[in-house]
Amino acid sequence: MGKRDVDDDDDDDGGKRRKASGGFSDHAPPDDGQSAEIQLDQMLAGGAGLAGLGMGMPGMGMPGMGMPGMGMPTPGLSVPGASAAPELDPLKPATTPMDFSKLGANMPSQEFPVPRDMVEYLMTPEHRQILLEETGCDVDWAPDESKVQLKGSAEQIRKAQRLLQRVLMHCNWGRSEAKVRRLLKPKIIESAVLRLSPMNTLPAGQKTLSQTQPVISIGKDKKANDIVIPAAIVSRQHCVLELDIDRGAIYVIDCSTNGTFLNGLRLPPKTTGKVLVSHGDELLLQDPANDQEFGYVVNIQELNVREQTKLQAPRRLLSTEESATMGRDFQ
Known part of the structure; x- marks a missing residue:
C-alpha cells in the first residue's frame, strides 16, 4: 500500500473526509493546480493576513515555514492592532541607566580654618567658583565657624589648601575682595x-x-x-x-x-x-x-x-644665591 498524503478521519455524522495538510482546511486547491506555496504568496499579496491563513489562534504557528507559534508576529508581516516593537541593534551592547546620586559621596574632605576677619573678603560665591575652576575641588563656606570645607581628590584638596594659604599669607598686609580675587586667579x-x-x-x-x-x-x-x-x-x-x-x-x-x-x-x-x-x-x-x-x-x-593664568605648584626651590638677592613669594 502506498503512503497516504491525507488522513481519513470518520466523524460521527457519516465519515466525511477532511483535508489535514498544512492547515489549509478552509481553502480548496485552485483549479489550475497551483502549489500551496504559490497560493500562500497570492493570499499574502491580496492582504489576507494571518486571519485568512487560519493562524490567528495561539499555538497555530507554522514551524516548517519559519513562522513562530504562540501568536508571535512573523518578521515582515503586520498584525492589526499590534504596536511596533523597537528595533534592536545587534552590534550595540545593552545599557542600563546610571545612578549619579551618590557620585563623590565617598571622596576625601578636609576643613580649612580661616581667620574671622577674612571671612567677609574670602567667602563669596565668585571666589567659590574660582576655587572650583582653579583646583577642581568642591568648596563649601562655613562663615559661622570660620571654616572652608574642601571635598575632592587628595591632589585637588592639596591645590586648594595651597591657594588658600597664599591668600591668607599675603592678606596679612592688607585685605580686600579685589586682592583676594587677584590672589586666587x-x-x-x-x-x-x-x-x-x-x-x-x-x-x-x-x-x-x-x-x-x-x-x-x-x-x-x-x-x-x-x-x-x-x-x-x-x-x-x-x-x-x-x-x-x-x-x-x-x-x-x-x-x-x-x-x-x-x-x-x-x-x-x-x-x-x-x-x-x-x-x-x-x-x-x-x-x-x-x-x-x-x-x-x-x-x-x-x-x-x-589673560589670567593658573599658578603652577609646587614651585621650585630657590638656590642660596637667589634667596639672598631676590626674596621669594609666599606660596
Missing part, C-alpha cells in the same frame, strides 16, 4: 606705571616697570636707588619694588635693617619672602608706632595685561 601684568606718593615731605617717585626695567629702589645711596632719602633711619638700600614678570604682579622686598612696613605690618626679610603690593597700599620706611606718615601711598596704573 592672578592676571599677568607685563608693564605698569608705579607712582609713590609721599605722605609727608619725602621726595615723590615714579617709574614705568617692564621686563627691561622691572625694579624701583628706595634708600639713602644716591648711586644705588631711584628714590634717595638721606635720613639716618633709612638703610643704604631700604626696600625694592619689583615687577615679577613670571607672576605678572608687583612685589615689595625689605632690604633694610630697621624694617619696612606695609599697611602697618612689618615685612619679612628679603631672604624669607616678598609680598604682593596692591593699588592704595601704604608703604612705611619705619615703625608706624614712631611715625605713621614716614612713607608712601602706592599707586599702580596697569598698562599691558595678559
Whole structure:
C-alpha cells in the first residue's frame, strides 16, 4: 500500500473526509493546480493576513515555514492592532541607566580654618567658583565657624589648601575682595606705571616697570636707588619694588635693617619672602608706632595685561644665591 498524503478521519455524522495538510482546511486547491506555496504568496499579496491563513489562534504557528507559534508576529508581516516593537541593534551592547546620586559621596574632605576677619573678603560665591575652576575641588563656606570645607581628590584638596594659604599669607598686609580675587586667579601684568606718593615731605617717585626695567629702589645711596632719602633711619638700600614678570604682579622686598612696613605690618626679610603690593597700599620706611606718615601711598596704573593664568605648584626651590638677592613669594 502506498503512503497516504491525507488522513481519513470518520466523524460521527457519516465519515466525511477532511483535508489535514498544512492547515489549509478552509481553502480548496485552485483549479489550475497551483502549489500551496504559490497560493500562500497570492493570499499574502491580496492582504489576507494571518486571519485568512487560519493562524490567528495561539499555538497555530507554522514551524516548517519559519513562522513562530504562540501568536508571535512573523518578521515582515503586520498584525492589526499590534504596536511596533523597537528595533534592536545587534552590534550595540545593552545599557542600563546610571545612578549619579551618590557620585563623590565617598571622596576625601578636609576643613580649612580661616581667620574671622577674612571671612567677609574670602567667602563669596565668585571666589567659590574660582576655587572650583582653579583646583577642581568642591568648596563649601562655613562663615559661622570660620571654616572652608574642601571635598575632592587628595591632589585637588592639596591645590586648594595651597591657594588658600597664599591668600591668607599675603592678606596679612592688607585685605580686600579685589586682592583676594587677584590672589586666587592672578592676571599677568607685563608693564605698569608705579607712582609713590609721599605722605609727608619725602621726595615723590615714579617709574614705568617692564621686563627691561622691572625694579624701583628706595634708600639713602644716591648711586644705588631711584628714590634717595638721606635720613639716618633709612638703610643704604631700604626696600625694592619689583615687577615679577613670571607672576605678572608687583612685589615689595625689605632690604633694610630697621624694617619696612606695609599697611602697618612689618615685612619679612628679603631672604624669607616678598609680598604682593596692591593699588592704595601704604608703604612705611619705619615703625608706624614712631611715625605713621614716614612713607608712601602706592599707586599702580596697569598698562599691558595678559589673560589670567593658573599658578603652577609646587614651585621650585630657590638656590642660596637667589634667596639672598631676590626674596621669594609666599606660596
